Amino acid sequence: MIVSEKRSCPLCGHRTSNIILEFKISSFDKLHDQHQFSSCMKCGFVYNSDIHFENVLAFYESNDDYLNENAAGSGGTGASDLFRYDIYLKILKNAKLSMESQIVDVGCAKGGFVKYLNQEGFSKASGIELDRALVDKAKGQGIPVQLGAIDSFPHLSNSIDCVCAFHVLEHLFDIESSITEIHRILVNDGLCLVEVPNAGNYSGGRTFPHFWTLIKEHINHFDEYSLSATFSKGGFEVIGCFHQIIPYDNSDFGYPSLMLLLRKNKGNKNLSFNTFRTAEQIKKYFKKSNNQLARLITIFQKWRNENRSVVIWGCSLELQILLSFTCLEQCSIVAIIDKNPLKQGKIIHDIAVRGPELLESITDEGVVLVCSILHSANIVKELKTLAPQLEYETITE
Ligand SMILES: [Zn+2]
Numbered sequence: 001m002i003v004s005e006k007r008s009c010p011l012c013g014h015r016t017s018n019i020i021l022e023f024k025i026s027s028f029d030k031l032h033d034q035h036q037f038s039s040c041m042k043c044g045f046v047y048n049s050d051i052h053f054e055n056v057l058a059f060y061e062s063n064d065d066y067l068n069e070n071a072a073g074s075g076g077t078g079a080s081d082l083f084r085y086d087i088y089l090k091i092l093k094n095a096k097l098s099m100e101s102q103i104v105d106v107g108c109a110k111g112g113f114v115k116y117l118n119q120e121g122f123s124k125a126s127g128i129e130l131d132r133a134l135v136d137k138a139k140g141q142g143i144p145v146q147l148g149a150i151d152s153f154p155h156l157s158n159s160i161d162c163v164c165a166f167h168v169l170e171h172l173f174d175i176e177s178s179i180t181e182i183h184r185i186l187v188n189d190g191l192c193l194v195e196v197p198n199a200g201n202y203s204g205g206r207t208f209p210h211f212w213t214l215i216k217e218h219i220n221h222f223d224e225y226s227l228s229a230t231f232s233k234g235g236f237e238v239i240g241c242f243h244q245i246i247p248y249d250n251s252d253f254g255y256p257s258l259m260l261l262l263r264k265n266k267g268n269k270n271l272s273f274n275t276f277r278t279a280e281q282i283k284k285y286f287k288k289s290n291n292q293l294a295r296l297i298t299i300f301q302k303w304r305n306e307n308r309s310v311v312i313w314g315c316s317l318e319l320q321i322l323l324s325f326t327c328l329e330q331c332s333i334v335a336i337i338d339k340n341p342l343k344q345g346k347i348i349h350d351i352a353v354r355g356p357e358l359l360e361s362i363t364d365e366g367v368v369l370v371c372s373i374l375h376s377a378n379i380v381k382e383l384k385t386l387a388p389q390l391e392y393e394t395i396t397e
Helices: 053-061 078-092 112-119 132-140 174-186 224-233 279-291 294-306 317-325 356-361 376-387
Strands: 016-026 036-042 046-048 103-106 125-129 145-147 162-164 185-197 234-249 254-264 311-315 332-337 368-370 392-393
Touching: 016 279, 016 317, 036 279, 036 332, 046 279, 053 162, 078 162, 078 185, 078 234, 078 254, 103 112, 112 125, 125 132, 132 145, 174 185, 174 224, 174 368, 185 224, 224 234, 224 254, 311 356, 332 356, 368 376, 376 392
Parallel strands: 103 125, 103 162, 125 145, 162 185, 311 332, 311 368, 368 392
Antiparallel strands: 016 036, 036 046, 185 254, 234 254
């Protein structure tokens, strides 16, 4: 692979694209700190063009977020995951899958959905996952998960009744070979249920501003038309399409879900399509996100001008967004804390992430920024016990 080359359109292979958004992000892991969203000049598909396969692999090798029990959407068994699993199960039952059906969850992460299916009586459900640490974690809990790459499954051809792929396609560098592989292992008329974040509706569910454009491992941005066309070209017929906002644990926030139920057939390899609308929707989302940060920008300007000592509690995407799109970086950040042991010790802006016990050493003049949309209420509660003398501000209104 030629590293200096820009990525071609992962849907139609066209080599030229228009850059619709480009911004520098505050890098947490030094892998890539430039975000470039391009729209294919032939089909309009929006994808990250300035990204290379080696970097994507290196990102996953260095990233342990998916191992975290509390991480929603990575095969866990938290309330928001179970809520989604109920939705998937209803669709699969309506599609007349039997308890004896061979079901494979591709990119199953910690294997939560496989476990759920097994508990619901689908005894032949199993999973495939690329990340060895996640496979080991699932196996340790007795969940049938195998190690397997997304373009070479360990299954015989025509052997599987249903393939599920939730939150997978938006991550793939090479989409076509993965769909070919799903097609290969499915029996004729076999089913495939896929879910991706709906790029046609990023602003539909409430999340933190810029959330959907700053998840750097999301390198493909599908809407209903591009996802349907991709599978039609890969030999599938769309038999169901579902749009909905799926709530996280904290019901204030929601995931703009797009699901397709597909049936293996001959498809239409020569299908031509275009989806230029998505680029406009993503640009609008970006603008709206900038406007939504206005309140926090005013607060940070004040802290910066008063030279307040700022302690940040919460070291996730929200912090990365604030460091990238506001003047928080110019404030006097004296500490970054996070309860997740996997994050403690990481260096961000030359500061080592520490546990909440660090608060005891912060003087009364400091201010704490509660920097989490999902855990805000819990952090505030804990903060009032640990350091009642400290003023705090939350990133949520
Ligand atoms: Zn294209």
